[in-house]
Amino acid sequence: MDHGVKRFSMRFIKRYAAPDRVRLSVELCERISQSLESLGLMTLPRQLPTSEAEYVFIIQKSSPLGQAVTMATSVAMMEKMGTSLIPGLFERFPDARRHLT
Numbered sequence: 001m002d003h004g005v006k007r008f009s010m011r012f013i014k015r016y017a018a019p020d021r022v023r024l025s026v027e028l029c030e031r032i033s034q035s036l037e038s039l040g041l042m043t044l045p046r047q048l049p050t051s052e053a054e055y056v057f058i059i060q061k062s063s064p065l066g067q068a069v070t071m072a073t074s075v076a077m078m079e080k081m082g083t084s085l086i087p088g089l090f091e092r093f094p095d096a097r098r099h100l101t
Helices: 010-017 026-038 064-080 094-100
Strands: 005-009 041-044 055-060
Touching: 005 010, 010 026, 010 055, 026 041, 041 064, 055 064, 064 094
Parallel strands: none
Antiparallel strands: 005 055, 041 055
């Protein structure tokens, strides 16, 4: 990892995670995310896309960036539950919610 983060294509991830599969499914993407979590890694966006043309970031949880993403994810979840810590946050950063939840 370069400074705790690396950008990968879903095609690259599929090649190593499930080379025998024809397509990425939602279930396979969830299993990949769980496997990465067990290694101390997270993805951004949090839900992996099923398109092989998409790119994702793999982030080391213990890195400063990983800790910041974890905190931002918690804020996004609280916003989703209606207990906003920072009013108007997602109005100022509309794409953030989609990537964090």
